[in-house]
Amino acid sequence: MKIIRHLTPAGPAYAALQPDGSARALAGDIYGDHRVTDQVVQPGKLLAPVVPTQILCIGLNYRHHAAESGAKVPERPILFVKGINTLQNPGDPIEIPTRLASHEVDYECELAVVIGKPCKNVSRERALDYVLGYTCANDVSARDHQIKLGGGQWCRGKFFDTFAPLGPCLVTPAEIPNPNALKIATILNGERVQDWTTSDMIFDVPAIIAYLSGSTTLVPGTVILTGTPHGVGMARKPPLWLKAGDSVSIEIEKIGTLTNPVVNEA
Numbered sequence: 001m002k003i004i005r006h007l008t009p010a011g012p013a014y015a016a017l018q019p020d021g022s023a024r025a026l027a028g029d030i031y032g033d034h035r036v037t038d039q040v041v042q043p044g045k046l047l048a049p050v051v052p053t054q055i056l057c058i059g060l061n062y063r064h065h066a067a068e069s070g071a072k073v074p075e076r077p078i079l080f081v082k083g084i085n086t087l088q089n090p091g092d093p094i095e096i097p098t099r100l101a102s103h104e105v106d107y108e109c110e111l112a113v114v115i116g117k118p119c120k121n122v123s124r125e126r127a128l129d130y131v132l133g134y135t136c137a138n139d140v141s142a143r144d145h146q147i148k149l150g151g152g153q154w155c156r157g158k159f160f161d162t163f164a165p166l167g168p169c170l171v172t173p174a175e176i177p178n179p180n181a182l183k184i185a186t187i188l189n190g191e192r193v194q195d196w197t198t199s200d201m202i203f204d205v206p207a208i209i210a211y212l213s214g215s216t217t218l219v220p221g222t223v224i225l226t227g228t229p230h231g232v233g234m235a236r237k238p239p240l241w242l243k244a245g246d247s248v249s250i251e252i253e254k255i256g257t258l259t260n261p262v263v264n265e266a
Contacts, residue, residue: 053221061227
């Protein structure tokens with residue numbers, strides 16, 4: 001099932017996309033009992049498919065990306081976090097920071113995993129039982145703040161407003177039985193700049209969930225960004241940075257396309 005979150009006159013609401021292109025209202029708790037109703041709805045403005053309770057991210061998790069970064073293959077997942085302030089809707093702008101300025105803002109296509117029920121100390125074998133669904137993410141990164149100005153850790157460069165677009169929909173696990181067999185790409189101004197597959201992950205999705213849940217409760221609404229393939233702007237010669245006027249799209253097989261324009265922070 002493909003689930004969207006959209007704006008109605010009464011506020012945000014969920015709907016399920018149908019094979020014929022229509023949408024039907026979803027009733028109940030998205031993290032509990034919910035069902036597709038018979039009520040056909042005309043979707044309003046598309047919103048990020050969930051409002052995260054937390055955003056956990058895995059760095060250097062694709063073999064070819066680690067190689068292009070000149071980094072050793074990690075022995076265990078590398079965790080960093082993004083604030084919930086970074087959330088952005090499909091179609092809404094990614095803002096290049098101007099007050100705490102960045103001149104090296106990069107794109108990163110990523111598969112996002114949404115946890116649907118409390119998850120702690122789960123085994124790799126049972127990890128996917130806790131997944132509500134999957135969506136596209138753009139782990140927008142200010143590389144100057146991440147690498148040179150962040151005091152030796154990554155979070156400052158990852159933490160700016162609008163730096164975590166999610167969407168366009170949430171796809172339930174029944175439609176994606178193997179999240180590590182999906183094509184994934186970034187299209188910048190019509191040019192395909194990343195184009196690979198989630199099979200290149202060093203730590204696959206079950207391993208990531210098992211690791212993050214170790215002695216740690218992943219609450220419903222936890223969004224996990226699982227890393228990016230090679231082709232990031234930082235690794236290009238010359239580097240390719242996002243700028244005002246750009247359009248960047250994240251495309252993942254079986255999920256769809258997440259597109260955001262780029263503007264300068266007001």
